[in-house]
Amino acid sequence: xxxxxxxxxxxxxxxxxxxxxxxxxxxxxxxxxxxxxxxxxxxxxxxxxxxxxxxxxxxxxxxxxxxxxxxxxxxxxxxxxxxxxxxxxxxxxxxxxxxxxxxxxxxxxxxxxxxxxxxxxxxxxxxxxxxx
Amino acid sequence: xxxxxxxxxxxxxxxxxxxxxxxxxxxxxxxxxxxxxxxxxxxxxxxxxxxxxxxxxxxxxxxxxxxxxxxxxxxxxxxxxxxxxxxxxxxxxxxxxxxxxxxxxxxxxxxxxxxxxxxxxxxxxxxxxxx
Numbered sequence: 001x002x003x004x005x006x007x008x009x010x011x012x013x014x015x016x017x018x019x020x021x022x023x024x025x026x027x028x029x030x031x032x033x034x035x036x037x038x039x040x041x042x043x044x045x046x047x048x049x050x051x052x053x054x055x056x057x058x059x060x061x062x063x064x065x066x067x068x069x070x071x072x073x074x075x076x077x078x079x080x081x082x083x084x085x086x087x088x089x090x091x092x093x094x095x096x097x098x099x100x101x102x103x104x105x106x107x108x109x110x111x112x113x114x115x116x117x118x119x120x121x122x123x124x125x126x127x128x129x130x131x132x
Numbered sequence: 133x134x135x136x137x138x139x140x141x142x143x144x145x146x147x148x149x150x151x152x153x154x155x156x157x158x159x160x161x162x163x164x165x166x167x168x169x170x171x172x173x174x175x176x177x178x179x180x181x182x183x184x185x186x187x188x189x190x191x192x193x194x195x196x197x198x199x200x201x202x203x204x205x206x207x208x209x210x211x212x213x214x215x216x217x218x219x220x221x222x223x224x225x226x227x228x229x230x231x232x233x234x235x236x237x238x239x240x241x242x243x244x245x246x247x248x249x250x251x252x253x254x255x256x257x258x259x260x261x262x263x
Contacts, residue, residue: 027229030222041215044178045261048208049200052192055185068182075175082168106172113179120186 022081029078033071040071053128060125065118072114080107157236160243164221167214174211212257217250 016022047058058064083103087096148154177199184195198204224242227233233242 027226030226034219034223037215037219041212041257042260045208045212045257048181048261049196052185052189052196055182055192059182059185072175072179079168079172079175082165083172086165086169103172106176110172110175110179113176113183117179117182117186121182124186 022085025081026078026085029074032074033078036067036071036074040067043067056121056124056128059118059121060128065122069115069118072111076107076111080104083107156240156243160221160246164218164225167218167221171211171214171218174207174214177207209254209258213250213254216253216257217246220246220249220253 011019043058043064047055050058059068080103084100087099087103091099152158181195181199184192199208224233224246227242228239233239
């Protein structure tokens with residue numbers, strides 16, 4: 001009698017050990033980004049070159065703040081996994097591990113930078129709003 | 133098992149040219165990867181600019197001066213093109229994943245659509261942003 005089901009013996013096998021999880025994540029995040037990015041691109045582009053007070057006003061708006069956070073979080077996870085796939089194609093061994101750790105760290109660093117800026121801008125926006 | 137002799141064979145990106153003839157389909161696919169990965173630099177600069185806006189007006193003036201210089205302009209326009217290329221090529225990938233458009237003629241047309249479409253969308257974006 002077999003105690004393991006066929007599925008249990010199959011899961012985790014194969015070259016990646018994770019099935020098509022990464023590919024499916026890229027598909028999901030790409031669809032989300034396809035909806036988010038065009039609007040973000042215009043808002044960011046139009047904010048560029050404005051004085052600091054106006055930039056704070058733009059990015060402290062709830063819609064812009066949430067859109068920027070979503071684009072950053074999804075975009076950076078999409079980048080990390082995409083860059084990992086590229087590194088897995090072209091590098092091997094310890095170099096691959098090191099570079100994958102590097103790009104994951106970079107993605108988390110940029111995410112933290114943007115979320116920190118957004119948090120601070122939201123509070124600055126509140127102060128500016130109170131002053132008006 | 134018999135001793136196998138290790139042969140140094142060229143890896144994927146170094147095949148193009150001497151061993152592999154460049155085609156529309158493969159080149160437009162590689163460009164997707166290049167644009168996607170290069171965009172981390174733009175994102176980093178954008179995050180820096182946003183932090184500067186939240187830090188102090190004098191620090192922001194420096195970063196903003198850099199971001200709006202002619203070099204900054206080139207970087208942002210290049211980034212916009214990279215985003216739009218990656219965007220269209222990504223949509224093409226979703227279409228391919230659905231099992232459609234995989235015959236050579238359609239795939240090559242879609243490749244041209246990505247290249248021409250990305251340039252058109254970049255021009256439109258720059259116009260919307262500048263007016």
